[in-house]
Amino acid sequence: MNMTLKNGLKVAGLTFGLAMASAVTPAVAADDVLVIGAPLALTGGLADEGKKQQDVWKLWLDKINAAGGIDVDGKKMQVKFVEYDYQTDGKRAGQLAEKLITDDNVDVLMAPFGSGHTKIIAAVAERYQVPMLACVASSTSVYDQGFKYLFGTLAPNTGMTESMVEFFKAQKPDLKTVAIYGRDDVFPKSMASALAASAESGGLDVVYNELYAVGTMDHSAAVSAIKSANPDWVYMTGYTQDLILGRKQLSDMGVTSPIITMVTGPAYREFTEGLGELADGVTSSTWWHHSTAYTDAVGPWSTTASFYADFTAAYKSDPDYVHASCAAAADVLVSAVQAAGSKDKQAVRDALAATDILTFYGPIDFGDNGMNQGREMPIIQVQGDAIKVLYPESIKNADLKMID
């Protein structure tokens, strides 16, 4: 406890020092430092996701600093992150966004994890006309409000579900029925309803389609109902803890569907670690996987492989799409500042809107609503200890295995 107090005091002193420094020398800070504001959920329900953003930006920033900053208009510009913990509380998220804009004079905002909190912060950024990059918000409802300063690096959900239905139908011609079970929360719910629509238009029979409330502790009832519907394919969405429990209960209650998809389960390492052998065979779709291989990308990592190498060296674990998308958002920002030739907010906003680049995470080209244009997103499967990519053809490294 003593130790933490000391740390706390150090942090306090540091923050105070920084605040003083920026107060004394505002003119210097204004021109050659690009200040990125990031409200993060470091405590509360989304603490894990918030930590991921913090980690990957640290890695990214170290890389930028090692190069002495970024080149803008022939001069070096430094980059700085200002981060606060909003405690997974929407009210505080909005408040912090305003603090970052008005107190810390950030040039651009990075949205925290999740579509809901992204919406809250987007409303603040829009009011102040500060460009904002959303790296972990994929629900179209975030982007359909006509906001001009909001840009998202994830592609829309709908593209994922359609290609998945087509892919599974091609792999398993006798695929007829699907059971859908989703968490009643922004992203998981939108994935569940998108899949229901895609499945119906793809000619599948949706035999079970229910949502479960946030705070559901047990899935026995739903799993029993799914079992009696005996579907060929079970599609469940939710947070990692929901999916771990869901997968275990499907197995415990003797559900024998050959295809089980969990979104975004296997995209996270925590999912496979929490499940152990039971994870084997679970499929998912994701926005990015480290076995994709882009080369000649802009930003500090010119290939996907070099990002993967740096990340695993620093954190001893595989990066997931959250890491990649957030790092890529920072790359996009830098390239926009370089294109604009300054960090003027209006110019950066226009440069972002015109962005069409390739990062280690993939191509980024914002559509009219500010969302990254759809592209072929990977379908992955846990096979043994590894995560294999089944689709698209260009990066696939395994065939779909049925669960027996």
Add this chain to the structure above:
Amino acid sequence: MDILQILLNGIVLGSLYACIAIGFSLVWGVLNIINMLHGSFIILGGYLTFFAWQYSGMNPVVILPIIAIILFGLGYGLQYFFINKVVMAPVLTTLTLTFGLDMILYNLMTVLFTATPRRVTLDLGTLSVGDLYLPIDRLLGMGLALLLTAILFLVMRASKIGRAIVAVRMDRQAATLMGIRVNHVYAITFGIGALMAGAAGAIFSMVFPITTNLTGTFLGKAFVICVIGGLGSVPGALIGGIALGMIESIAGYTIGPQNATTVGFVLMLILLVVRPTGIAGVKGYE
């Protein structure tokens, strides 16, 4: 056949639920404290079990008593040094105090353990009879939960400390006159509450993923179960737990999982107003 499976699910889940509520009910019944720390105690027990299992490879059933004793010590200390000072204050004060303590414990856990969901992956398989499925780890959890409940019941009935707890609960002043150290008895009671929570956490680590995000959910369940079963009695918590398990199981199947949790809370409110002694009809403390 479906209906049998649903009922079976309900009973198994219900015994696990009972395990959540027993410690909470005891503390409420005897100390007259709504213990907001209870959810975090369960998660703490779960995390400690997980890490002990991960490092030592011992079976969680073996680890359980150790975890339970650690939690007992923590509970005893918290009550003896903090909560005892305000134990006679109105509910607002005691509830707020335990809420403050909970914020500290919660924060400690997120920093030490992170919020990553953890699970003891024993995966003992499933018993199946015809169309009926019964996961063995849940069965084990249910057995342990019932065993702990029985032990607590016996302790309260037959042991010296159990009788002292009951005496203090009935009449604090008379108990003091009889030479019972009331502060000590209170601390022991709170310790037992924490012990039961820790044991529940150890059992849950085999069945549910453990994450700090679940503290509120557990606490909410404890509220509902206590009200349904009636306060302050061991059998009441057991009945309340099984009733809630059944209700959620049936509601989840018939009207959909989205509304299953809601039904529990609605029933709780109705019971609160109509029959505050709970369906078991055991007379509460107040």
Add this chain to the structure above:
Amino acid sequence: MKQLLCFGAFALWVAMIAATPLLADNYTIRIAISVSMFSVMAVSWNFIGGFTGYPSFSTAAFFGIGCYAGAIAQRNGVPLVLAWMFATILVAVFAALLGAIILRLKGHYFAIGSIAIVELTRLITSSWGSLTGGGDGLNVPLLQGNPQEVAGLVLYVMLGILVLAFVTSVYVDRSRLGFGLKCISQNEDAANMVGVNTTAFKIVAYTLSAVFCGAVGAVYASWVGYIDPTDSFSILLTLKVPVMVLLGGAGTLLGPILGTGVFILLEEIFWANFLEWNRAILGGIIVFLIFFLPNGLLKIQYLQLYAAVSRKLSIGSSKSGAGS
């Protein structure tokens, strides 16, 4: 004299908050809005928790219903101010009906019941997707104008509600109603016997504790532009408001306002400086409050405290003097 001092302090405080748009940056205005909003909820809670002595934890339910009622009305084309009024009235009716049922409970049972209301309203909002958007939340039409104008507007509306709530609480404090509520707080059975209509009084107090929360909820929704069930019906909020009142002094007129101001100030300091430990520190403050300020900041006998501290200090120094 004491009354005058109290009004003077309140007027000064309101004037200070009202002056922020002229003097300070937008972030400070945002804090000022937060302070006003939470002050409204704290003053409201004081009706039931302070005067009447009922440990109510349903503040977040009223706030949340206010958010949703205002947002839904606005989305259906009801003009802004009418939508806010609609939300306020709806919450008042809801609280009156609910109060008639759950105010039969006392003590722990009432506390638990009132927390359950928050959870229940959240769950219902979440599953009633056709009306509320369910877990997706709702987008609320953004207030038009540049940030300064919007923040200024929201601030003055919140302050207006605060003044209304405060005036109501002064009126209640002096009226027969307030007297009756304090009797209930002391001894409900006795109050009943001397002819206080306890049921009606309690329902009025409970409704008063809700109505202004509904109003600020609706305004809040228009301000942030997006609401969802978990944030609108937050257990943390429902527990934080009573803590603010306790910090200032429950059952007093100024206590809730003082407590809110101090609490938010502390929060600002801590979360900005202790990135990972802010929750524990706030918990620590609550524990400290319960042990060392059980009656709140207003009821400290400051002169006695000063005497005690200086006595302690002089003993301490003489001891250390003897040791060296």
